[in-house]
Amino acid sequence: xxxxxxxxxxxxxxxxxxxxxxxxxxxxxxxxxxxxxxxxxxxxxxxxxxxxxxxxxxxxxxxxxxxxxxxxxxxxxxxxxxxxxxxxxxxxxxxxxxxxxxxxxxxxxxxxxxxxxxxxxxxxxxxxxxxxxxxxxxxxxxxxxxxxxxxxxxxxxxxxxxxxxxxxxxxxxxxxxxxxxxxxxxxxxxxxxxxxxxxxxxxxxxxxxxxxxxxxxxxxxxxxxxxxxxxxxxxxxxxxxxxxxxxxxxxxxxxxxxxxxxxxxxxxxxxxxxxxxxxxxxxxxxxxxxxxxxxxxxxxxxxxxxxxxxxxxxxxxxxxxxxxxxxxxxxxxxxxxxxxxxxxxxxxxxxxxxxxxxxxxxxxxxxxxxxxxxxxxxxxxxxxxxxxxxx
Amino acid sequence: xxxxxxxxxxxxxxxxxxxxxxxxxxxxxxxxxxxxxxxxxxxxxxxxxxxxxxxxxxxxxxxxxxxxxxxxxxxxxxxxxxxxxxxxxxxxxxxxxxxxxxxxxxxxxxxxxxxxxxxxxxxxxxxxxxxxxxxxxxxxxxxxxxxxxxxxxxxxxxxxxxxxxxxxxxxxxxxxxxxxxxxxxxxxxxxxxxxxxxxxxxxxxxxxxxxxxxxxxxxxxxxxxxxxxxxxxxxxxxxxxxxxxxxxxxxxxxxxxxxxxxxxxxxxxxxxxxxxxxxxxxxxxxxxxxxxxxxxxxxxxxxxxxxxxxxxxxxxxxxxxxxxxxxxxxxxxxxxxxxxxxxxxxxxxxxxxxxxxxxxxxxxxxxxxxxxxxxxxxxxxxxxxxxxxxx
Numbered sequence: 001x002x003x004x005x006x007x008x009x010x011x012x013x014x015x016x017x018x019x020x021x022x023x024x025x026x027x028x029x030x031x032x033x034x035x036x037x038x039x040x041x042x043x044x045x046x047x048x049x050x051x052x053x054x055x056x057x058x059x060x061x062x063x064x065x066x067x068x069x070x071x072x073x074x075x076x077x078x079x080x081x082x083x084x085x086x087x088x089x090x091x092x093x094x095x096x097x098x099x100x101x102x103x104x105x106x107x108x109x110x111x112x113x114x115x116x117x118x119x120x121x122x123x124x125x126x127x128x129x130x131x132x133x134x135x136x137x138x139x140x141x142x143x144x145x146x147x148x149x150x151x152x153x154x155x156x157x158x159x160x161x162x163x164x165x166x167x168x169x170x171x172x173x174x175x176x177x178x179x180x181x182x183x184x185x186x187x188x189x190x191x192x193x194x195x196x197x198x199x200x201x202x203x204x205x206x207x208x209x210x211x212x213x214x215x216x217x218x219x220x221x222x223x224x225x226x227x228x229x230x231x232x233x234x235x236x237x238x239x240x241x242x243x244x245x246x247x248x249x250x251x252x253x254x255x256x257x258x259x260x261x262x263x264x265x266x267x268x269x270x271x272x273x274x275x276x277x278x279x280x281x282x283x284x285x286x287x288x289x290x291x292x293x294x295x296x297x298x299x300x301x302x303x304x305x306x307x308x309x310x311x312x313x314x315x316x317x318x319x320x321x322x323x324x325x326x327x328x329x330x331x332x333x334x335x336x337x338x339x340x341x342x343x344x345x346x347x348x349x350x351x352x353x354x355x356x357x358x359x360x361x362x363x364x365x366x367x368x369x370x371x372x373x374x375x376x377x378x379x380x381x382x383x384x385x386x387x388x389x390x391x
Numbered sequence: 392x393x394x395x396x397x398x399x400x401x402x403x404x405x406x407x408x409x410x411x412x413x414x415x416x417x418x419x420x421x422x423x424x425x426x427x428x429x430x431x432x433x434x435x436x437x438x439x440x441x442x443x444x445x446x447x448x449x450x451x452x453x454x455x456x457x458x459x460x461x462x463x464x465x466x467x468x469x470x471x472x473x474x475x476x477x478x479x480x481x482x483x484x485x486x487x488x489x490x491x492x493x494x495x496x497x498x499x500x501x502x503x504x505x506x507x508x509x510x511x512x513x514x515x516x517x518x519x520x521x522x523x524x525x526x527x528x529x530x531x532x533x534x535x536x537x538x539x540x541x542x543x544x545x546x547x548x549x550x551x552x553x554x555x556x557x558x559x560x561x562x563x564x565x566x567x568x569x570x571x572x573x574x575x576x577x578x579x580x581x582x583x584x585x586x587x588x589x590x591x592x593x594x595x596x597x598x599x600x601x602x603x604x605x606x607x608x609x610x611x612x613x614x615x616x617x618x619x620x621x622x623x624x625x626x627x628x629x630x631x632x633x634x635x636x637x638x639x640x641x642x643x644x645x646x647x648x649x650x651x652x653x654x655x656x657x658x659x660x661x662x663x664x665x666x667x668x669x670x671x672x673x674x675x676x677x678x679x680x681x682x683x684x685x686x687x688x689x690x691x692x693x694x695x696x697x698x699x700x701x702x703x704x705x706x707x708x709x710x711x712x713x714x715x716x717x718x719x720x721x722x723x724x725x726x727x728x729x730x731x732x733x734x735x736x737x738x739x740x741x742x743x744x745x746x747x748x749x750x751x752x753x754x755x756x757x758x759x760x761x762x763x764x765x766x767x768x769x770x771x772x773x774x775x776x777x778x779x780x781x782x
Binding site for chain 1: 426444448491528534550554557587588591595596682738741743773
């Protein structure tokens with residue numbers, strides 16, 4: 001590890017994150033039909049527009065009664081009540097067959113279960129006592145009109161969609177998916193296509209919508225309008241590294257070029273019109289790492305989501321020490337076995353081999369010379385492993 | 392809680408899970424282009440078909456040298472080497488300008504950084520010592536031909552896709568997405584559409600592809616061929632609960648009808664042709680809970696994923712006791728605050744209100760009468776909260 005300090009201005013990673021977190025986020029909302037709302041993020045809080053239930057109702061099939069009329073009833077001492085038709089006021093000494101969901105008429109205050117009554121002619125023989133309120137859902141018992149149903153910012157899943165439908169809603173106001181213009185200027189086919197596909201997948205994971213333009217830095221001007229622009233490749237300081245110039249030529253600007261992050265040191269942070277623009281390195285591992293550490297964080301916030309890692313972070317003990325230069329935030333993939341994390345040696349110039357094999361990763365803070373063996377570190381847990389462990 | 396034991400055969404939840412886990416899973420594989428592989432599950436292990444790198448190569452721009460020729464060199468004592476053209480055997484006393492990625496010719500064994508050499512005429516003045524092997528990636532150093540690149544069953548993310556591209560692959564063999572036929576026979580519009588949308592979202596989350604047929608039990612016969620059939624609604628024992636009959640009429644069968652799970656007691660487990668068929672209750676909360684507890688587990692396995700909950704499971708202390716009848720596995724939504732979980736009271740017949748508000752849920756095991764306050768329980772953490780906490 002420690003394959004070299006970036007040769008650029010060395011903006012500290014913490015300052016790069018501050019820059020990202022200060023970007024305005026105003027992509028706004030859009031309505032979506034309930035059928036398309038799964039996984040979207042609710043924009044404004046959803047409140048109940050009526051009491052739930054909106055009236056007293058029977059919760060089960062049976063007989064609506066006045067509980068006091070059943071006092072003393074048993075199979076040895078059945079009490080006879082007169083059966084009256086549905087929908088009338090229930091007077092003392094009367095009962096009414098009911099089904100779940102039926103409105104409770106005035107006078108009734110309990111539902112007698114079917115097995116506790118026997119119909120004989122036009123009468124009901126009650127064989128058990130029933131408590132006042134039993135089997136009845138009271139108006140407003142579930143929620144009051146005006147109560148919060150779903151808070152703003154909630155990722156919509158099955159229950160929220162089913163709840164909205166039961167409120168009579170047919171669409172919901174959700175955060176618009178940020179449009180992310182991806183300009184791949186670095187790698188050659190087929191690596192370009194694969195990197196584009198990998199980034200599109202990550203962008204979708206983080207709530208955005210990738211739009212991939214022509215694979216040249218010249219395509220940058222056509223990237224607008226977008227909510228976020230990623231210019232990938234040619235971000236270094238070599239002879240053919242013209243990404244910075246392309247930004248200027250397209251009318252944009254870079255606030256910073258170079259972050260003390262490895263891999264990913266040639267990242268740039270700037271603007272194309274009102275859209276934040278990130279320069280990402282073109283080699284696959286640097287592109288993916290700088291997306292994960294920097295671009296994804298901004299995108300998630302633009303999409304109305306939590307900015308933090310989209311994977312669980314777990315405390316793990318290092319199986320081996322990690323040496324890392326002070327001043328550099330070094331990204332290190334690890335494999336995990338139980339509560340232990342083993343740093344993966346990245347093959348020089350071929351780090352994607354190790355990344356593809358990793359169960360997670362950690363970032364060695366810039367202020368440290370590394371971590372000692374057995375030190376407890378925060379590991380971002382990749383993939384499905386995160387959902388399988390119990391601790 | 393404890394809204395009543397199901398009125399059906401009471402298959403224990405553990406036995407229902409055993410039934411699900413015993414279903415054969417042979418949906419097989421399909422090739423997908425790399426561009427569409429993000430999030431899919433690799434079907435067969437991917438091995439390197441060549442050494443990585445496949446030859447010795449320069450890792451950086453500079454000068455290829457024999458390290459022994461630089462011994463003793465310093466800025467006070469520069470050593471002069473003859474510059475020779477690229478591609479020739481490097482003899483003693485010679486050097487050759489190189490760029491990153493260039494093949495190392497026989498004889499050369501190190502890359503001298505550009506700043507450690509100065510070109511003067513056709514010669515190079517070497518101002519620093521370089522160690523043998525410095526700046527050179529050895530053939531097979533990253534991986535050997537035949538080494539595992541990505542194991543079978545791995546969910547494909549950015550690094551795996553980038554790695555496959557760098558191996559020259561243009562597509563990958565992944566688990567086919569199981570086709571899930573959803574027949575909504577219970578609720579009325581718009582609740583039907585919403586429940587269909589909610590289930591389609593969950594099915595996509597679990598790696599399947601929902602195909603929704605006409606919303607009647609009669610549509611069941613048309614549901615085949617599918618890898619999994621969900622018949623939702625009319626699963627109970629009331630007069631219009633004809634789902635069981637519809638299964639028989641369509642040529643299917645139920646192995647079990649009724650699981651000791653609440654909500655979700657009227658679940659059925661069976662077959663339609665060679666496809667597993669699940670009867671789910673029609674009311675939204677029972678449908679969603681029985682999907683989460685039962686159907687989702689089977690689907691994830693059919694899709695080549697881990698069968699376990701697709702959310703992290705965390706240990707939490709209950710803030711209040713939960714009473715639950717012995718013999719019933721009771722699903723209880725909770726809100727979480729720090730390390731504490733508070734059970735949500737489900738509004739009778741309107742449990743979806745509580746579910747929509749929940750941060751997670753737990754299942755009270757059938758053998759317990761509930762949990763006492765402050766007891767530590769396993770909570771399945773829903774939504775994004777799972778990815779934000781550190782512990």
